[in-house]
Amino acid sequence: MISGRSSLEYRLTIFVGLGMTLFALLIGVGTYDYVVDTEVNNALILEDQLARTVLSQASVGVYAKNILISQDVIQALMVNPLILAVQVSSHDGFLVEQNKTPGLDVTKAVIHPLPSPVNAAESIGSLLVLLDFPAIHRGATQKSLSYAGVMVAQSVVATMIVLILVHTLLVKPVTRLAKRMGAIKPGHGDRLPIDDHSRDDEILLLARSANVLLDAAEESIALERQLRQQLAEINHKLQETLQVAEQATRSKGLFLANMSHEIRTPMNGVVGMIDLALNTPMSETGRDxxxxxxxxxxHLLRVIQDILDFSRLEERGITLESLEFDLDTLLRDAMDMCRWGAVGKDIQLILVSPPEPLGIVIGDPFRLQQIMINLIDNALKFTEAGEVILRAGVLERLGDKIKLLFSVQDTGLGISREYQDKIFSSFTQADESITRKYGGSGLGLSICQSLVTLMDGAMCLESEPGRGSIFYFTVTLGCGSEPVPRVLPRESHRLEIDVPLFDRETSANASSPSLSRIRALVRRAVSGARVLLVDDQAVNRLVATKMLENVGLVVETAETGLGAVNRVKSQHYDLVLMDLQMPEMDGLTATRCIRGEACGANPPILAMSAHVTGEDRRKCLEAGLNDLISKPIDQEHLFRVLLRWMGPRNQEVQGVANSERRAFSFPGIDLTIALSRVNQDWRLLRTVFADFRSQYAEAGEQIDHWLASGHPDDVLAAERLLHALRGIAGNLATPDLLAIAETFEAALRSRDTGRWPVLLHAFRNTLTVVLGSMAHWERQMAQRVGAAGTVSDVRLAVDCLSAVTYIEQLQVLLQARDVRAQTVFSILKPLLINQIFSRIWLDRLHSIDYYVDHFDFSKALAVWMTVLPELTLLEQGEQR
Amino acid sequence: MNIFAHHLLVLSAVLAAVPNVGAAELSVVAHPQNTYDTMDKSQVSDLYLGRTHLFPDGSHARVIDHPRDSDIRKEFFEKVNGMSLNQVNAYWARMTFTGRVLPPETAADSQAVQAIVVDTPQAIGYVPDAQRQPAVKEMLRLQ
Structure with missing residues (x-):
């Protein structure tokens, strides 16, 4: 059981054996001196006795100077082996001696004076006896060694006896006891056997103690079993409780979601009716x-949205989308959506992003936008005057990931240091008084932070009370595959100053279109188009119908999805507005049905929903819906979407409403507007462009030079130059240049030197782009005039140079049912889509595409013939 | 042992002294033609203990003693060197047996001693002073 060196027996053998041997050796060494002393003393005593025996004889020998007697004495002594030499001598020269080895040192000899035989008191000579001390020492050593030897032998024997006794009396019983104890399994009532034959010794005591211990273990095992059982029961109960709690939380979440939806639906009615009421003539007070x-x-809607988001974040119900989107567009859209917050305040809303486009990224665009809008709204809310700046930039690119930094800066109240830490937590605002003054759920920043964290980012804040705040946040997004062709030129400036669409009460900018003007523009663009409105709620139908009719649309309604499908089958509509949540057949199913029908006219279908989560958007796009309008319907938003999908028939509307359309293929110049300013006289425009180019080609360098000198007069000269350029830029419809020139001029005037380099850079870029576009346009004009001479100015303006050829060719090919029509149309389609045509026509183009692809050339030709007159109209340069 | 021996010596000296009380004087006598007229005690003692066989001038001496256990011999040695008769006898026993030296010749009495001394020029002997004959020369008187 226990083997080798660790066993008690082994250790006892070693310790006892070694100990006793050591002890014996110590005794041997310790007694050596004693033994030697004794031996030497014994030898000396013996010698003395011997000497005394022969002393009188030696005296006689010396007295009578008798050699024989002297020799006799010497021989008698020399018999002893311990005596090496003897010398008998008189004081007057008589000497007899003998030794066993010649040359011995007699100075160590024992000297006995010899008395005179006549007078014992008189010394007549001496007897010298030399003892063999080395021999005596040797003898003593041998004796010591033999003593030690005997003792070692004794130790060995004693050790063995002790070990045998230990083995028999201790090791064997203990081992036996240990084996029995090892065999015992606690919990089975086993005990060590204790019978009457057991000797009443320590082993028995050990066994008894072990039994006591076993009893105790037995008890605790029973107790533990009991406890474990109780614990299992408690666990079970906890599990049940937890399930109940989770169920409750789920129910609560569901309730919240349902309630928010339930609240939003009637809010549709409220907001819509208010909008409608605002459109009617009424007193100033009533309007107010x-x-x-x-x-x-x-505000109420916003709060509901916050609560909904917050409850979803709380139960981690929000999963981020992974969609490709254009970050630049997203930023601009975010700015658009925030404009209303600046209404009535003297605030400039500014977007600053890097010169090169941020490009296509992969992530959740809606959530990212939500963060921005939230921050911008906050900034607008707490700022009375000044500016709110949204900045965007790339921090780093890591493989297929891109880390972006955004910031929203305001010149508002600011947040004191003590509240800066608290402000991100739920239901917290900087100050109780702020809640009273500005309202709000206090959830916005908490939601933002949660979303930012979900996007692998962080959020922080820099603020100084009274001077404003900057909220920074980073997010990590995926890099998009291919950058989509951008309408805005790459070299264009990236500084955009948005001006609210709505009238400001104190607005000095009279050219800014009012809502009524927008409505008029939209009416012109879409008037007469047929729209199908699908909604099960009568109030919603009423609101939406009124809004749509206000812009001249012909509105038909359906109450169910099925009704909508039937109507689309039987009639042509230019647009369908589809509620998503309806009884019987919901909007998604209805859309799928409509898209599933292989009918020629596939109208754009726009969803109306209170649900605006990314998931919902994805579902919508999958079902074939084109866009999503959030409920309750906001007029401005509705008009934007209408313009997007039904397209402008009016150039002016396009210029105002759709910034993407301003550029055409001549970046930096809105040629449509520019041409309209010169009554479509392109020759005049060409002269104006040439003048501008010759005058301002070096403007960037000139300003750079002036600013570099830094002299006040030079700065003033730069300011004047920009001022002059600004006036011309406005007339030439170069909005980008106008904006940057304005900003730059303001910065120069205010001596805000920190911004000069950035602004100068942006200005030069923009100017270069505009000059390039002008030169490009002039060249193309010269070519077209040289080649054809009859092509309309508008056609030239929209850069549809080759389209005319294809338009004519396509008709011939379709009539001949030539498959090459596919190739020609595939070239023609992007030219037409990208240019001037409205979305209604786009729809028709899609139909043609569909028919051409399916070799149904006659149907394609039929639709093409409906498009053709519009093209001719365009060629004639229609003017309204 | 030494102490014991000393005691013995003292005891024997005391015992020996007792019979000598009132004893007569002894004369060491020699042939009248002897070179010397006087001798001292140690010279006499040496001759009688066999340490020498010569007179101081180097001539050989014929030493005549009394019988071994005679009173006069006892008295003589007591007076000449203080030895007891036992000591003298023991001494001579060692000299005889181990040293191979013969003790002096003995004469029966003082008469016989003087007869040899008178006849022999080298002879030396001792007699009670009262019995000394005029034919011998007294070398030493022992009182």
Whole structure:
């Protein structure tokens, strides 16, 4: 059981054996001196006795100077082996001696004086005896060694006896006991056997103690079993409780979601009706009240949205989308959506992004936008005057990941240091008084932070009370595959200053279109188009119908998805507005049905929903819906979407409403507007462009030079130059240049030197682009005039140079049912789509595409013939 | 042992002294033609203990003693060197047996001693002073 060196027996053998041997050796060494002393003393005593025996004889020998007697004495002594030499001598020269080895040192000899035989008191000579001390020492050593030897032998024997006794009396019983104890399994009532034959010794005591211990273990095992059982029961109960709690939380979440939806649906009615009421003639006071009511309802909607988001984040119900989107567009859209917050305040809303486009990224565009809008709204809310700047930039690119930094800066109240830490936590605002003054759920920043964290980012804040705040946040997104062709030129400036669409009460900018003007523009663009409105709620139908009819649309309604499908089958509509949540057949199913029908006219279908999660958007796109309008319907938003999908028939509308369309293929110049300013006289425009180019080609370098000198007069000269350029830029419809020139001029005037380098860079870039576009346009004009001479100016302006050829060719090929029509149309289609045509026509183009692809050339030709007159109209340069 | 021996010596000296009380004087006598007229005790003692066989001038001496256990011999040695008769006898026993030296010749009495001394020029002997004959020369008187 226990083997080798660790066993008690082994150790005892070693310790006892070694100990006793050591002890014996110590005794041997310790007694050596004693033994030697004794031996030497014994030898000396013996010698003395011997000497005394022969002393009188030696005296006689010396007295009588008798050699014989002397020799006799000497021989008698020499018999002893310990005596090496003897010398008998008189004081007057008589000497007899003998030794066993010659040359011995007699100075060590024992000297006995010899008395005179006549007078014992008189010394007549001496007897010298030399003892063999080395021999005596040797003898003593041998004796010591033999003593030690005997003792070692004794130790060995004693050790063995002790070991045998230990083995028999201790090791064997203990081992036996240990084996028995090892065999015992606690919990089975086993005990060590204790019978009457057991000797009452320590082993028995050990066994008894072990039994006591076993009893105790037995008890605790029983107790543990009991406890474990209780614990299992408690666990079970906890599990049940947890399930109940989770169920409750789920129910609560569901309730929240349902309630928010339930609240939003009637809010549709409220907001819509308010909008409608605002459109009717009424007193100034009534308008004011209604505006306040609208503001309040917007706010209420926002709070509901916050609560919904927050509850979803709390239960981690939000999963981020992974969609490709254009970050630049997203930023601009975010700015657009925030404009209303600046209404009535003297705030400039500015977007600053790097010169090169941020490009296509993969992530959740809606959530990212939500963060931005939230921050911008906050900034607008707490700022009375000044500017709110949204900045965007790339921090780093790591493989297929891109880390972006955004910031929203305001010149508002600011947040004191003590509240800066608290402000991100739920239900917290900087100050109780702020809640009273500005309202809000206090959830916005908490939601933002949660979303930013979900996007692998972080959020922080820099603020100084009274001077404003900057909220920074980073997000990590995926890099998009291919950058989509951009309408805005790559070299264009990236500084955009948005001006609110709505009238400002104190606005000095009279050219800014009012809502009524926008409505008029939209009416012109879409008037007469047929729209199908699908919604099960009568109030919603009423609101939406009124809004749509206000811009001249012909509105038909359906109450169910099925009804909508039937109507689309039987009639042509230019647009369908589809509610998503309806009884019987919901909007998604209806859309799928409509898209599933292989009918020629596939109208754009726009969803209306209170659900605006990424997941919902994805579902919508999958089902074939084109866009999504969030409920309650906001007029401005509705008009934007209408313009997007039904397209402008009016160039002016396009210029105002759709910034993407301003550029055409001549970046930096809105040629449509420019041409309209010169009554479509392109020759005049060419002269104006040439003048501008010769005058301002070196403007960037000139300003750079002036600013580099830094002399006040030079800065003033730069300011004047920009001022002059600004006036011309406005007339030439170069909005980008106008904007940057304005900003730059303002920065120069305010001596805000920190911004000069950035602005100068942007200005030079923009100017270069505009000059390039002008030169490009002039060249193309010269070519077209040289080649054809009859092509309309508008056609030239839209850069549809080759389209005419294809338009004519396509008709011939379709009539001949030539498959090459496919190739020609595939070239023609992007030219037409990218240029001037409205979305209604786009729809028709899609139909043609569909028919051509399916070799149904006759149907394709039929649709093409409906498009053709519009093209001719365009060629004639229609003017309204 | 030494102490014991000393005691013995003292005891024997005391015992020996007792019979000598009132004893007569002894004369060491020699032939009248002897070179010397006087001798001292140690010279006499040496001759009688066999340490020498010569007179101081180197001539050979014929030493005549009394019988071994005679009173006069006892008295003589007591007076000449203080030895007891036992000591003298023991001494001579060692000299005789181990040293191979013969003790002096003995004469029966003082008469016989003087007869040899008178006849022999080298002879030396001792007699009670009262019995000394005029034919011998007294070399030493022992009182």
């Amino acid at each position: 009240y209604l505006s306040q009511a609208k503001k309040s309802s917007r």
